[in-house]
Amino acid sequence: MAILEVEDLTKMFGGFTAIKDVSFEVGQGEILGLIGPNGSGKSTTFNCIAGMYAPTAGRIRFEGRDIGGLTANRICHAGIGRTYQIPRPFQNLSILENVALSAYFGQDRAVSREQAWDQAREALELVGLPSEAGATTEGLGAAALKKLELARALATQPRLLLADESLNGLDHTEMDQAADMLERIRTERGITIVWVEHIMGVLMRVVDRVVVLDHGEVIFNGLPDSAQSDARVIEVYLGAEA
Numbered sequence: 001m002a003i004l005e006v007e008d009l010t011k012m013f014g015g016f017t018a019i020k021d022v023s024f025e026v027g028q029g030e031i032l033g034l035i036g037p038n039g040s041g042k043s044t045t046f047n048c049i050a051g052m053y054a055p056t057a058g059r060i061r062f063e064g065r066d067i068g069g070l071t072a073n074r075i076c077h078a079g080i081g082r083t084y085q086i087p088r089p090f091q092n093l094s095i096l097e098n099v100a101l102s103a104y105f106g107q108d109r110a111v112s113r114e115q116a117w118d119q120a121r122e123a124l125e126l127v128g129l130p131s132e133a134g135a136t137t138e139g140l141g142a143a144a145l146k147k148l149e150l151a152r153a154l155a156t157q158p159r160l161l162l163a164d165e166s167l168n169g170l171d172h173t174e175m176d177q178a179a180d181m182l183e184r185i186r187t188e189r190g191i192t193i194v195w196v197e198h199i200m201g202v203l204m205r206v207v208d209r210v211v212v213l214d215h216g217e218v219i220f221n222g223l224p225d226s227a228q229s230d231a232r233v234i235e236v237y238l239g240a241e242a
């Protein structure tokens, strides 16, 4: 069963078409990789699904319900969590407070302060960040900031996670750890994941399927192995990387 259905999604910024007729489905429990070169429309696709941008055209269904054009907070409350490519935590709040805020305001049900703190600690444990009250965001490196993003998204108790990871700035060990973490989130929490990344190698190890974007259009949808031998993918994607 598809948890997310994206149909002919188009987003224009003025006269510029960032994505055009993008269609794909995400199966319940799947890890889908959404890949493509810089500027191919990955974040725009996420931003339309998550309600940051209203789609210019097309349909988005989550658990069978039309969510296209809903505001970001309503989509979050509906059960879709997302991370941002560029982490922007509240600098003057602790790590725990940052995540507790997400738990408190990000769910479609009344959450007590105690529950919010508990869920925040749980999310921080899952991503491997310190959950004690005194730990601040000061001095967190790129990898830790990515983890904080993930924890903030997880604290909203999503059933679908849109992870705009973009792991550049991370070394190989950190990239592998990020991949393992997403796999663990799926296995331990049963959360369906769409993972955006433009470094192909690290992603291919954990995704069930990949959708490849180029210039705002889907050019491939299938198994990771066949993506790596697809002439068009090699040309636009691996070619660009090389």
Ligand SMILES: Nc1ncnc2c1ncn2[C@@H]1O[C@H](COP(=O)(O)OP(=O)(O)OP(=O)(O)O)[C@@H](O)[C@H]1O
Residues within 6 Å of the ligand: 013, 016, 018, 036, 037, 038, 039, 040, 041, 042, 043, 044, 045, 085, 166, 198
């Ligand atoms: N708010 C905006 N206004 C105008 N153009 C935008 C806006 N957001 C994105 N774009 C343009 O849309 C295209 C797709 O951008 P997008 O950020 O979705 O790419 P991406 O695949 O996420 O790239 P990257 O790998 O660099 O993160 C780019 O040409 C970008 O400049």
Ligand SMILES: [Mg+2]
Residues within 6 Å of the ligand: 042, 043, 044, 085, 166
């Ligand atoms: Mg992006």
